[in-house]
Amino acid sequence: MFPLRRRGLLLPFSLRSIVGQRFKSRILSANEIRRHFIDYFKSTDHNYIRSSPVRPFSDPTLEFVNAGMNQFKNVFLGLRKPPVLRATNSQKCIRIGGKHNDLDVVGHDTYHHTFFEMLGNWSFGNYFKKEACEMAWKLITLPPYSLPAENLYVTYFGGDAKLGLEPDLETRDIWRSIGVSPERILPFGLKENFWEMGLTGPCGPCTEIHYDHAGTALRPHLVNKDQSDLTELWNIVFIQYNREEDGNLTSLQQHFVDTGMGFERLVAILHGKSSNYDSDLFSPLFGEIEKICKIQAYRGKFGAEDELGLDTNYRILADHARMATVAIADNIFPYQSNGLRRVVRKTFRVADSLLPGKSLKLVTALSKAVRSSLESAYPEIGNNGASVDVRSVEKRIGEMKSANKKALNDSAALLTAQYSIRDSVRLPPTDDSPKYDYVRSENGEYSVPTVTSDVIAFIANGRHLESNERLNNGQEIGLILDRTNCWSSSKGDTDIGRIELSEKGQSHGTLTFDCATRIGDHIVHRGVFSCSGEISYGPNLLKTGDIGEFCIADLSFNRKRREVTMRCVTGPLVDAAYNKAEELLEYLRTLGESSSVEELDGAVARAKTQVTDNQVPISYRVELNHLVHNIERIGKSKNLGAKVKSMNDVVADAKNSGLPFLVHYAGENAKLEKLTRTCQDVPVMLFAYNNGHLTARCCTPQVSKS
Template sequence: MSIGGTAEDVNGLHEGVADLSIETAWSARRVRQTFIDYFTNKREHVFWPSSPVVPHDDPTLLFANAGMNQYKPLFLGIVDPKLPLSKLTRAVNSQKCIRAGGKHNDLEDVGKDTYHHTFFEMLGNWSFGSYFKEEAIAWAWDCLVNEFGLDPSRLYATYFGGNEKQGLTADEEARNIWLRYLPPNRVLPFDCKDNFWEMGETGPCGPCTEIHYDRLPAREVPELVNMDSPDLIEIWNVVFIQYNREEGGALRELPSKHVDTGMGFERLTSILQDKPSNYDTDIFMPLFDAIQELTGAPPYAGKLGKADPESRDMAYRVVADHIRTLTFAIADGAVPSNDGRGYVLRRILRRAVRYGAKVLGAAPGFFSKLVHVVVNQMKDIFPELEEKEKRVVEVLADEERAFNRTLDQGEKHFKKVADELLLAASQRGGDKGEKVAFPAKEAHYLYSTMGFPVDLTELMAEEKGLTVDRAGFETLLAEDKRQSAMAAAAKKEMGGKEIVLEAEQTAWLQSRGVEITDSSLKYVWHHEPSARVMALYKGKAVGFVEEVTAEDGVVAVILNTTSFYAEQGGQIHDTGVITNLDGTDTLRVDSVQSYGGYVLHIGPLESGALRVGDTATCMVDYERRARIAPNHTMTHVLNYALRRVLLKGVSDGSGLCDQKGSAVDDEKLRFDFAWNKALTKEELAEVETIVRERISQELPVHSYIAPLEKALHINSLRQVFGERYPDPVRVLSVGHEVPPMLEDPTNPAWQDTSVEFCGGTHLSNTREAERFALIEETGIAKGIRRITAVTKDMARAAEELAEEFAGLLALAEVKPEEELEGEVKMLNTRLGPLTISAVEKERFRTALDALLTRVKKFKKEKVARSRDIALSRVTEIATEAAASGRSVVIERLDFGTDGKIAKEALDKASQIHPSGCFLLISADEDSGKFGVYSTAPKLGSPLDPIAWVAAAVEGAGGGRSGGKSPRGQGVGEGLEKIGSAVTAAKAFAGV
């Protein structure tokens, strides 16, 4: 396989990015190819491409070194002999590695220094019983010194110094081999932590030897080896796989000995390009240029710590590193999610997006646009990136869009709380070194409501000089999990099994004459009936008992009658309490389930004791039920409205619009239905309007128990396909009484009625729902759509939020175009997470798009005016200079920092005055930056245009400059420094 390529190939990968001049012939592509060629051509290795990054055996790690995992069967001698892998004796590759979790977590360090990464490549050569220490060390030395030309006097080697506890002796063999190449003071022993390599708790392992390189010449500093010095760095690890770590920690010697090496590709490239860090190489510079182009931020300057007070260069490093990580991970099948490794990816993405937006000023959607740069850089060696590019962009765009909805609000909330804390601390006049803690409840709010990972909050706190009450946050998070899992947990016994009734338990109840529970009172509101305790159950491990106390934990109570609604039909169960007559014995009912007619009231006994035969009182939380019922009734009305809008009220037998599921609780309603495309905004508006009309019409809600066969003939009836219904069945109708429908089932009048079979608890009149807001319509599977909606107070809150946003939008619409772009960006960010009607949200988006179109038109016209003025003025200048014989012209023309206008102006100047040297300085009032552009004759020019621009930029305090002869270009910071730039340009030109 040939990768090929030169430094020139790497440059300009992103359209519109300025060329970079790599100061050495060692482009990144050439470094990788040279390593692969060295082993394939000289050492008879087979190029064996890296497998996908995969989960490590250690679950605390995000992903493993991909190369090691694919060769593990070879090391252990268990590979299928029919597979091509079994014939492999030597291999070479570049391995994809992601490290962002567990003991090898580099995530929090990325950006703060110039050598940590979450994604990196490892160049590796492998032996599977073919060669061992002698060849591996000799070839490593030859490759580094003779192939790559590294200075031998800067190299150090380490070897394993042994471990008595594990019965491992020092690797004197490796040491003696190294002494042929290096003096003794540069061959150093280290312990298991540094020089015994293991892939996890179990698996192939062995001693290793590391090669370290000193970036600084002419010194002997063995004491800095393995001390995390940025100048004396490890570049190659040669592992001698000779053991297998088994369960329990025992080491078993392998029958064959192998070699697994890993050389840091990014580190080697920085050394060969004579750059101070990996980030200064052509691996990252194209990404930095693309980031600069997308954000309009000042160019990357490589600053660290206090020298980077705005964290701008740190943000460049974070964004560049994280886009590489996410591109590779998603291309290999991983996706951001809410748990496990997916959550680590989501944290990485949100960290990058936040830095891009808040530090670099990136517009929403910028991050996914960087994928193409990564793909173009890496597709030659990793072709899967190009194949999966579209998928990667889609996933990142969706994730970025979701986070951007809450980023601005979350930042504002954090700032408000942080500023109040800091003000209070300053008023107290406490110790200056005191760290003020950001409250746990606020960190939890940002996490649960705004989607901020806690480490992002910690990062923001660090920037403000605060800490975060992490212990308190974890406590709140644990309580969250307890609450969200309460119903499920309530069903479980101490042994971890659900508290359920099966054939054995129902037979036991029947054998003792326990009748099934009479649950008819669940339809009666605000009633506290007396009941008798018929059975007490502690799960299958214990079974039925005669008495339960508070020490028993979660138990189940079966009553002869109940007013509690048991979970079924998509409606959540009731909650409440069961007490004895005098209220001294109280069971908190967290879940209500029904099995074979027996209703289980599940929860902990909070006080006293309950015994079989006791008289108890059912006390349902009717306030909570009053929030559930309108959501359930409006689910029925929504079902009707969808059929009326999408099918014009008539089913065609295709199954379209059939109900596919529903969920109703005290906060919202959710309805899933068969439909093969997203609803249009017009369809959504019509559906929402119909439901609201039914509420305003104050329609009575009727229920009636009817013979199943008779009820099935009602022509407007909607039922769930495949569902089995009881006979007789409960019919629920919104608007019309049921008996007339049973008498005249084919009457067309019923078509305008919501009629369904349902055993849930409902309103008595639609007016009780008060309001309705259709919050979201989305696809959940192929051909299945989901609508989420709210009623009552939640819908009222949605209306108030919409009214508030409408007011902000009205204010924005009268702003001048110069201020409008930032306002639109802010409103777009704010609109995303708002829980308002989807119809209103779409209307607001359309209005914001119109404002954005207005801004674009204004900016386009402004650029056109600037161009015309610039070309007119440069024509005058060049004509006058040509007539007077002036060869050097330095002029200020304020057309912003538009490179296209600059090129056109310089072309015009050269056309009029071919022998002239021109330098134009142009202010950009919006950004506070100024551009410097130059041109000179290709032959016989007295000035180097690139150096000329550099002198002007440096004279103004520094900035970015470059170009390609005969033109130079640069950008400076601060319009007040333009005079200094002019002075420096004149001095350089000698005018």
């Protein structure tokens, strides 16, 4: 048993080799498998569209293309016409960040990759569910793929009562008519079998084909349960709805089919392997690593079985070499991309651990092997490969390492003497990747967005502060954070700035730092701490010298750590807190339907401010929450009534003036659907600023007077 990281979770299970699998065809090479997929769909009147570069076209939401449908995204959104009615391709994809973040788990399991290929076919208003399912089933079950039907399961959308969506019984019946056994056709919900591009836009049900490595025994209860030996093979999406801004689904006039099948997973299955890394896509790269480093051959071990982490390093090097080679061939370079820069750094770090001082030689050889493996499918990889003067670069790297090592040792000795960071190795490292998120203006000035971080350690008076010690105004301290957006150095020339210290919205002080020094994996911000009074580092009460009695102002629970945190008002402030709370509640009780909107909104704001400032003891919170909720309800009703009344006046003025139509801005947080109901006789377009977005709604009467 060993832990395998899957989508951020540790799932215990054991990997086992596939035994006894026999396919009706000979073992195909990866290139033959890819070529047959393309040729099959070309024979069914699909047009081959070459893979787009891994840098997306005109899509700032993505750093890299991460799915086969990316280059057709604007077609689905209705922004451009489809290039053809039927399309097929093999798309180069990269996933290293965002929602699909595979970087940290690559090498530790059998199927995650930073670079992968996505096989797909598309219909742009041509065929739909029946043809898509039939073509997919024939491809994978007939020679040369010849996957046994007894090892396959298919899933379909089982409906959602809350959204008023019926089960996709049409797809279920199509699979039955094809000949799939009913016990292998399984319904699933929104999460598994309903695809959406985003919060709004095209969407629809999908059907998936899953492959059971373990054999022909029925195991439907394990489908979609993240099993290593029962995996999703092909996802077929039927785009037939559009998600509106109000959350409702409307039918699209034109239906689309969008499919995607992971190439590396298909190759592993057709090779009779349980791991994507056991195919001929990776074996040439493993051979290069073994030959150049003169180390033990790759054995395919994972977790605890990979005692020295050697096989994990094999997988990381091979995967990252593929990703970096493909990205650079598509004219993406490390100085342009933070993501690629991270991958290249990790590649050289792992290579240097296997071949100290000769990492560039190893990485260059792997890049050449990647080009040989992929250039037949993607000629640009062979044509655009970068050439490297290995001797010159290695000499320069050696010089830089010597200089950095001397500077780091000098700085570490100095800082250790000042702050005694001998225990910092036990602290989690500082993530300084936000420093790359800077923006350069037209006049050449740089700006860096602020980041929210957690404090790892305070350093003062030559040592780490314990949890019961205090910080005083004007005190010189060092601060280690879990994240920083500052450039750091071991020799000086660093960013300067200000760190606001707060907890749950309450400010505790400011650190104005003039130096950010890197020590190993940690960055220490050194400067002067300032606050209006003393601050405790740990569970101490504020104003400890004034404690006479206290009242609890807030309670928070951390179930994971089994901790309870209390915020208290102490000393002479206690009476003031009780008096202010009683005064607030008495005022809120006087408000009701007869109060003005301004009074209601002001009362809610006042209540929230007093809670934030810890001026409402917890014993008053239940009644306070009830009163505020009731006042907010009355305020919303009055706001809507006022808007409706105002809208009626506007419509009446438009009719009296003989206007043929009306365009009107309804203000902020207006319910446009209800307001348009007041416009029975005049065509109207209403605008409103709701939740940070400008929204609009049109209403045209059945009979319009012009």
